[in-house]
Amino acid sequence: MADVSGTIFDIAECSLHDGPGVRMTVFLKGCPLRCRWCHSPEGQTNAVETLHFPDLPDRVCGKILSAGELAEHINSLLAFVPGSGVTFSGGEPMMQPEFLSSVLDRLEPGTHSLIDTCGFVPADVFLMLAKKVSCIFFGLKLLDDENSVRWSGQPSGRVIENLLLLDSETTTPYRLRIPLLHTVTDTPDYFSKLEKLCSRLKRMECIDFLPSNLDAGAKYPSCSRIFAPGFDTAYDCVLPENLKIKAPCRLLRRNEV
Numbered sequence: 001m002a003d004v005s006g007t008i009f010d011i012a013e014c015s016l017h018d019g020p021g022v023r024m025t026v027f028l029k030g031c032p033l034r035c036r037w038c039h040s041p042e043g044q045t046n047a048v049e050t051l052h053f054p055d056l057p058d059r060v061c062g063k064i065l066s067a068g069e070l071a072e073h074i075n076s077l078l079a080f081v082p083g084s085g086v087t088f089s090g091g092e093p094m095m096q097p098e099f100l101s102s103v104l105d106r107l108e109p110g111t112h113s114l115i116d117t118c119g120f121v122p123a124d125v126f127l128m129l130a131k132k133v134s135c136i137f138f139g140l141k142l143l144d145d146e147n148s149v150r151w152s153g154q155p156s157g158r159v160i161e162n163l164l165l166l167d168s169e170t171t172t173p174y175r176l177r178i179p180l181l182h183t184v185t186d187t188p189d190y191f192s193k194l195e196k197l198c199s200r201l202k203r204m205e206c207i208d209f210l211p212s213n214l215d216a217g218a219k220y221p222s223c224s225r226i227f228a229p230g231f232d233t234a235y236d237c238v239l240p241e242n243l244k245i246k247a248p249c250r251l252l253r254r255n256e257v
């Protein structure tokens with residue numbers, strides 16, 4: 001099997017909230033979106049970069065390795081944890097499709113695999129990878145172009161098309177993960193659009209609404225960037241009681257994300 005290289009920026013060897021069971025989470029570098037609440041700015045660019053911290057040594061963020069090397073590392077660690085699995089997150093893991101596909105092809109048979117995606121990738125790439133994994137966490141954000149560009153830097157059409165394809169063209173189990181952000185996604189207009197979209201989905205398992213991350217701005221200075229989300233990140237949003245969505249919806253606690 002020809003090997004291909006990719007860039008990752010972190011590995012969490014024991015995560016509890018990135019899928020079923022105890023999981024290893026691999027963070028791939030590079031993301032096509034620029035969400036204003038993103039808590040991983042160091043994962044947005046695809047290049048290896050140097051992070052600067054006051055009173056601490058600089059740190060290189062990003063490591064290039066081959067699919068074979070990464071798969072071997074995953075296989076060797078998961079072999080000791082029955083019922084475990086691997087989650088590919090980022091950044092946007094589907095931004096490195098050949099690398100991710102090759103890693104998935106090299107996992108031990110029966111390994112539970114999950115991709116946590118924002119959905120903003122070409123449809124053929126999205127479907128190819130979605131069909132290879134055990135489960136998808138689909139990070140849905142804004143649902144109209146104007147707000148999507150304003151808050152995430154890109155229009156929403158491709159994301160929504162891929163979500164509909166995931167539902168209709170694959171059998172991969174999936175759930176939606178939606179950041180619940182004050183004045184951004186906790187508005188009557190947003191919930192109305194979400195209800196309409198969800199009425200078209202036949203296989204969605206559930207929706208996890210994610211609270212805003214109170215520490216989201218912590219890493220921006222190290223990337224020489226300013227955190228300016230444009231909404232109150234400390235506001236505790238609630239879900240409306242009369243949400244007309246058939247699948248279970250729950251608002252996670254901050255320690256469950």
Ligand code: SF4
Nearest residue numbers: 031033035038091118
């Ligand atoms: S999709 Fe995720 S990683 Fe990418 S910018 Fe948005 S929050 Fe950050």
